[in-house]
Amino acid sequence: GAGVSQSPRYKVTKRGQDVALRCDPISGHVSLYWYRQALGQGPEFLTYFNYEAQQDKSGLPNDRFSAERPEGSISTLTIQRTEQRDSAMYRCASSSSGERETQYFGPGTRLLVL
Amino acid sequence: GQNIDQPTEMTATEGAIVQINCTYQTSGFNGLFWYQQHAGEAPTFLSYNVLDGLEEKGRFSSFLSRSKGYSYLLLKELQMKDSASYLCAVSNFNKFYFGSGTKLNVKP
Numbered sequence: 001g002a003g004v005s006q007s008p009r010y011k012v013t014k015r016g017q018d019v020a021l022r023c024d025p026i027s028g029h030v031s032l033y034w035y036r037q038a039l040g041q042g043p044e045f046l047t048y049f050n051y052e053a054q055q056d057k058s059g060l061p062n063d064r065f066s067a068e069r070p071e072g073s074i075s076t077l078t079i080q081r082t083e084q085r086d087s088a089m090y091r092c093a094s095s096s097s098g099e100r101e102t103q104y105f106g107p108g109t110r111l112l113v114l
Numbered sequence: 115g116q117n118i119d120q121p122t123e124m125t126a127t128e129g130a131i132v133q134i135n136c137t138y139q140t141s142g143f144n145g146l147f148w149y150q151q152h153a154g155e156a157p158t159f160l161s162y163n164v165l166d167g168l169e170e171k172g173r174f175s176s177f178l179s180r181s182k183g184y185s186y187l188l189l190k191e192l193q194m195k196d197s198a199s200y201l202c203a204v205s206n207f208n209k210f211y212f213g214s215g216t217k218l219n220v221k222p
Contacts, residue, residue, distance in 0.1 A: 033210065042118075042201045042212030043157065056209060091156065102147075103210070105156035 004106035006092050012112045013082055021077045021109045025094030032075050033093045033103060034067055043091055043105075049075060050097075082113045116140045118213035120202050125219045126192055134187045134216045136202030148176050148187045149201040151215065157201055161187070192220050 005024045013019050025032050031050055035043035045059040051072040060066070064082075069075040079086055091108040095101040117139040126132040138146070145164040149157035163169055163178035163185060175188040187200055199215040 031208070035212075040214070042203070042215050043210075045209050045211065048208060050208075056207075059209070102159040102162065105158070107156055 004092055004094055004104050006090075006106040006109050008109060009107060010110045010112075012114065014114050015082060015084060017082055018078065018080045019082055019111065021079075021090050021111070023075045023077070023092030023094075023106060025073065025075070025092070026104055028096070029094035029104075030072075030097040031095045031101070031103075032069060033095075034075070034077050035091045035093065037089045037091055037108070039089075043093075046077070079111075082111075084113050087111055087113045116204070116206070116211040118202055118204060118211055120200075120213040120216045122214070123217045123219070125221060128192055128194060128220055128222050130192050131188065131190050132192060132218065134189070134200050134202075134218065136185045136187070136213055138183050138185070138202070138204050138211075138213075140204050140206050140211060142206040143180065144205045144207065146176075146178055146185050147203040147205065147210070148174075148185075149203060149212075151199045151201055153198070160200075189218075194220050194222070196220050 007022045033048040034046040037043045047057040047067050049069040064080045067077045089108045092106045093103040095103045119137045148160040151157040161176035168177045173190045178185045197220045199217050201215045202213040204211050
């Protein structure tokens, strides 16, 4: 596709429910990153993949958060048993390869946990 | 820990020049990026520095001093559309650490 896409764009859920956020990177991009961005703050690193391998997940806040990229393209970030403090903008970015390449960000998923 | 500092907010006049500073302290360094983010939108890439010195790209320039842990973004001939947040980010072993961003207000 032309750019990084994310779905859904908005998600409202009740506390305790599981949510799955999807990211479709730019075609051919090797690296995929997940971030969380609070209002008025910069993106906070969560995890990243090279192809299908999750290279680093040290930014995931706790074990309720997980991510996968089984075929090296689309990725899903899953939050289990959501809590109100999980409410944020979740952004995905992709790059052609590695840390010296420009990251292209998706529009984000705004998650609201009631 | 990783620490990236930027001023929270700046105001400048249309047509003027503004410099946005960023200082960083990170356990490793593989490059420094600047991103622009308009309200409600995704960050978009502006510049990348990995070696010391100035990188110029049109109205925007970015400077890096690795020994000082310091960078700045220089915006010339400011336009109203430059009103946005400017994010400094350091890459470190494939992890990216972003500052909180500097909100730039451009006034007529």
